[in-house]
Amino acid sequence: MGLEGKVCVMTGATSGIGEVAAEALARQGARLVLIARDEARGEATLARLRAIAPAAAHRVHYADLARIAEMKRVATEIAAAEPRIDLLVNNAGALFTTREVTADGLEKHFAVNHVAYFVITLMLRERLVAAAPARVVSTASGAHYGARLDLDDLQYANGYRGFQAYQRSKLYNVMWTRELARRWAGTGVTVNCFHPGFVATRYGDNAGGLLAFGVRVGKKLVAISPEKGARTLVYLATSPEVAGITGGYFTRCALKTPSETAQNDAAARRLWDETARLAGMG
Numbered sequence: 487m488g489l490e491g492k493v494c495v496m497t498g499a500t501s502g503i504g505e506v507a508a509e510a511l512a513r514q515g516a517r518l519v520l521i522a523r524d525e526a527r528g529e530a531t532l533a534r535l536r537a538i539a540p541a542a543a544h545r546v547h548y549a550d551l552a553r554i555a556e557m558k559r560v561a562t563e564i565a566a567a568e569p570r571i572d573l574l575v576n577n578a579g580a581l582f583t584t585r586e587v588t589a590d591g592l593e594k595h596f597a598v599n600h601v602a603y604f605v606i607t608l609m610l611r612e613r614l615v616a617a618a619p620a621r622v623v624s625t626a627s628g629a630h631y632g633a634r635l636d637l638d639d640l641q642y643a644n645g646y647r648g649f650q651a652y653q654r655s656k657l658y659n660v661m662w663t664r665e666l667a668r669r670w671a672g673t674g675v676t677v678n679c680f681h682p683g684f685v686a687t688r689y690g691d692n693a694g695g696l697l698a699f700g701v702r703v704g705k706k707l708v709a710i711s712p713e714k715g716a717r718t719l720v721y722l723a724t725s726p727e728v729a730g731i732t733g734g735y736f737t738r739c740a741l742k743t744p745s746e747t748a749q750n751d752a753a754a755r756r757l758w759d760e761t762a763r764l765a766g767m768g
């Protein structure tokens with residue numbers, strides 16, 4: 487879609503894949519409304535967007551997406567400020583070597599990488615429908631292929647392993663995208679997710695332990711640039727080729743079959759119900 491005058495809400499735009507994508511979208515005429523957690527990083531990104539497109543009233547709202555109350559507050563703030571949202575990009579995510587529990591009692595991958603996508607998207611539904619045809623694009627990962635689903639232990643209380651917890655959260659992204667597409671069929675809002683590749687961003691830098699070391703070495707040796715990593719995001723946000731596609735998992739700007747587990751519709755419905763209950767949105 488042409489982006490002149492379009493409103494794009496985006497999380498995780500202060501670094502890596504999201505930052506490059508936000509700049510690309512601004513260059514194509516979009517007005518960016520960012521959700522960031524750190525003021526210095528938020529203002530720096532905003533300054534870059536303003537340098538690219540000084541006439542567009544880019545905005546930044548602050549929230550720590552590890553906390554449900556913050557997800558809800560920032561979504562309410564944005565819904566009040568933006569009557570129409572043409573594009574929502576759920577991209578903020580992180581890796582945690584050791585099990586951390588948020589103020590809401592949620593395992594941190596579950597909260598940041600999954601619940602934040604869920605809460606923000608659902609709370610902006612009316613604004614997206616008002617702009618239809620509109621799009622939701624979420625950053626998932628090829629790491630979901632190795633995930634072992636355990637719906638009885640969503641908070642990974644048993645036998646926690648950092649990378650496996652990350653993989654599970656990215657599996658939830660794919661399952662949730664498919665379920666959301668089913669629920670929003672006929673609204674004029676499409677929802678798709680993608681794998682960006684292994685990308686040299688700040689991903690994993692603060693994860694701690696051997697895992698962070700391994701990711702850092704891997705990034706030096708084989709990772710692609712954030713510019714390449716952002717390509718499928720920008721493609722899903724803008725290309726007329728995907729205008730009618732919803733519920734898809736993409737990589738390298740093409741549809742790809744996700745893992746068998748990711749295609750388990752009954753499990754996706756159960757994940758949805760549990761997430762809604764935990765987020766107080768049941």
Ligand SMILES: NC(=O)c1ccc[n+]([C@@H]2O[C@H](COP(=O)([O-])OP(=O)(O)OC[C@H]3O[C@@H](n4cnc5c(N)ncnc54)[C@H](OP(=O)(O)O)[C@@H]3O)[C@@H](O)[C@H]2O)c1
Pocket residue numbers: 497498499500501502503504521522523524527549550551552577578579580598625626627628681682683684685686687688689690
């Ligand atoms: N890099 C890869 O190889 C790779 C591969 C597959 C998928 N992904 C996914 O790509 C997405 C973007 O990651 P990236 O690689 O670009 O990493 P990154 O450089 O670390 O960027 C992560 C972004 O998420 C934000 N964020 C993290 N936790 C947050 C929180 N609690 N509240 C609000 N914002 C938060 C960060 O904000 P700050 O700037 O404040 O830190 C930053 O803007 C993630 O969903 C990641 O899982 C990455």
